[in-house]
Amino acid sequence: MTSLVVPGQPLGPVSAYIPGPGVHTFNGQIVASLVGQVVTSPQATTSTSTATTTTPPTISVQKPVLTTDEETNATLLPEVSSTVLCRITRINSRQATASIFIVNNHICGDEFQGVIRVQDVRLTEVDKVKIFNSFRPGDIVRARVISLGDQSNYYLSTASNELGVIMADSEMGDPMYPINWREMKSTRTGVVEERKVAKPF
Amino acid sequence: MAAKAPDRRRNNPPSHGTTPPVFLSSSSSGAVKPKQSSRPPDEIRKIFLRTGLISSVTGSSFLEIAPLKLSVSVLGPRPLPRTSSTPFAAQAILTTEVKFAPFASTVRRGYIRDSSERDLGSRLYQALVGAIRRELYPKSRIEVVVTILDSEDEGDDVNTVYIEEGKATVETKFWDAGRSERALGVVLAGCITAASAALADAGIEMFDLVSGGVATSFVDEANSKGKGKGHLVSNKLYVRDPAIAPPGGKTPLATCVLGYMAARDEISELWISGKVGTKNGTTEMDELVDEAIAAARSARGVLNEAAKERVQFIVDKTGTAPPSKGETTDVEMSG
Structure with missing residues (x-):
């Protein structure tokens, strides 16, 4: 279930996510800058020989488009x-x-x-x-x-x-x-x- | 003999005769008197706002608030014109244009932009320019074009005369004091709200949506006549989103219009005209601005839903997400 957000709507603290396209940061918050659906990529865990680092999930806002004009x-x-x-x-x-x-x-x-x-x-x-x-x-x-x-x-x-x-x-x-x-x-x-x-x- | 070719250079009259229209005499009907609204002063009028109505532009919106009707088109980001006069722009260049249709005001307007239209355009620019993430669109321009189809405004001739005369103490003619400010204020607030919706529809990234709010302070007519300072300050009436007809027995003092970013609590444009003073340590201006902010907050609720509406439609149609709500719901305003 994805809900729609509007510009200015806070999405979460900066520490919890990496900002992707369609968002910006303000006052320690990640804020939507588009009308659209919030998309969070799964958090990636990269384990090296010495340590395991967990990158927080990337959060972005996508504006859905009609299939007819998807290309433009x-x-x-x-x-x-x-x-x-x-x-x-x-x-x-x-x-x-x-x-x-x-x-x-x-x-x-x-x-x-x-x-x-x-x-x-x-x-x-x-x-x-x-x-x-x-x-x-x-x-x-x-x-x-x-x-x-x-x-x-x-x-x-x-x-x-x-x-x-x-x-x-x-x-x-x-x-x-x-x-x-x-x-x-x-x-x-x-x-x-x-x-x-x-x-x- | 061949029929004469139609004259293409002029507006031709109909080939058959016409009869002049006959109107009912206005004295018999009660239509002259503007209807007093029954809404409380802290409640704004209902707003109708839709986006995505014009398919040939990037984003568009249409707004109706009682008599006010306007449509906004957003074009771009598009490349800068090829003229060498425009230097390299690291940020998008925003241009705003407000145009009253010739039939939009009670006094007919010309096709060329007059001073009040240019003034509204620059105020709209001020309200929007800070909200757009212009650094994401280098070397491009974003155009916001507002066409006002209907308004309570009385046209530039009337407004100019009033502004030149300057003070509310001047005996006004058939319009009352502050009338054009109220009319233009409602127009500007509508422009700001509708332009934000159109920018959101265009998919242009913004820090926050800007909603417009307008409020007017009124005093009792009896108080305004007396020049004494003591009783002038008492019992002010603040009306949000004022209609052009003032409440009965009241005289307008000042009108405040602002563009407000509710999520960031920032004012992007402020326009106050009229008389404001101080009382009890709080300035009347602050009270007036707070009222206008409250009006802008109410408009923001409608703006949020209108901005989401078309995107929700697309989501439902393409099936990229489970449809959340069935039909679009109107937002009831509450002060």
């Missing part, structure tokens, strides 16, 4: 180290500008603007990277947020094997499939184009 989360914001999917909107020799539409496998309510700078495209041989040989406008890219950036852009990085272009169309507009880590081939004409390709799972 209007209050979702990109954070540092979150994995995002974005669409390249424009490129120049220094950076590629992208529009973020999925953050940590959740569709965000509004699209956020991000940039992939030339030094963040790949991990090795950074000085040989050319943006034009890595991304093209319209590509769908899996990237990681490395900084909240300036007032308008989140800074993204694809410097990892599993990050990079996951969907792209060729210059003729045909879908392409990856053939190696830096090339994709058109399904129709067989033309090979250069991309910073994400490693398929």
